[in-house]
Amino acid sequence: MLTERQRNVLEFIQTEQREKGVTPSTREIQSHFGLASQTSVMQYIAVLERKGFIDRHARKARALITPVQKVRITDIPIYGQIPAGMATLTEQTIEGHVSLDTRSVNASKNARTFALRVRGDSMIEAHILDGDIVILEDRKDVRSGDIVAALIDGETTLKRYVMEHGRPYLKAENPDYPNLVPARELRVQGVMVSLVRKQPAAQRRKRN
Amino acid sequence: MLTERQRNVLEFIQTEQREKGVTPSTREIQSHFGLASQTSVMQYIAVLERKGFIDRHARKARALITPVQKVRITDIPIYGQIPAGMATLTEQTIEGHVSLDTRSVNASKNARTFALRVRGDSMIEAHILDGDIVILEDRKDVRSGDIVAALIDGETTLKRYVMEHGRPYLKAENPDYPNLVPARELRVQGVMVSLVRKQPAAQRRKRN
């Protein structure tokens, strides 16, 4: 698809981006390849764009967008606590971000994606631990068996959603925790699609 | 640390970056905030830099580096199977990639990072499931208690590395699996630093 030279140019752009955080200008690319004319670079860029390897913002400086960025990386906000109304998901409650490519997340395209940091071990038998980051999707069709973040009687919890005899309840995956049967309403805020865990380092022993 | 206005400017820079893939120019920032003078923006940038919230490449266009970018995204190769010698980690054995920001991965900077798709449930009590993607780091100092990918007697397995009485062995986190005591040598190929799980969708019921 690409010639070797074209691939080299593309790789240079990507590498610069990764290492310096900024896309190189055409003249920087030029001097890197020892070209005598900046026009040559313009031609490479035109080809790369035509073949779909880069996007660009015309007439803007250093505005090439390479596949490194294009690998559809969703930047998912982590909420420390989901407030009652999903409408009120403001910047204030954001604890941080996880960036993940869309392939790794099971995420659908149109649904809003967000993340929660898990507190407690009520879902330990579903192999979700304290401190894990659970990625959820705000979608409508919840199935029995899905793990969801739900608003039950004013509080948000992560539980398994189970439909039994036509009535839903929330099942904790830990025998020490009670199942929650909603008194009035059960509002599902998101369905779990992925999980990211930072593995804590093992404790250092005396001997090391 | 930052005034409200300063924070707003920083957030705008970050948001633009995220959404457009390119850092805004000073004049774009200016017009967004309805400022009459571009100099005002220069002053904000100077403050943000002095306070350490952004880095920059002087005299280059759109060359602000915000924390969002500093969140380097590593593109981690997933190996279906690790061949015997780590030197032979070729493109052929790559099953895919995960892209993750370095914060989410516990990764150190200089170590080589790679990923494995977990087969089997021998680590289920460490809450690692079949199909999970385990991210590992090729580093030297392995501690007792670390979960590692190791080459033992010609095969690669994911196990917990335990040092006992000065001798290491590999512990499966599942009573149905035996621990592995190396006959001759135990070569650790990587130490687990993170985990990414795609949560499978719940099975559809008759009722839906």
Add this chain to the structure above:
DNA sequence: GAGATATCTGTTCATTTGAACTTGAAAAAT
């Protein structure tokens, strides 16, 4: 009150940078 900091305006400059022409030659495809 003096000094520091934050906020904003106005003007001017020198570079940087993308872009648009042109020409030429070798390689690849048809």
Add this chain to the structure above:
DNA sequence: ATTTTTCAAGTTCAAATGAACAGATATCTC
């Protein structure tokens, strides 16, 4: 054999862009 693509160079522009300098007001601290 002809056309297309790739690769490269030379020149010139206009716009985009960061930067510098001067001035003004308000707030807060010492």
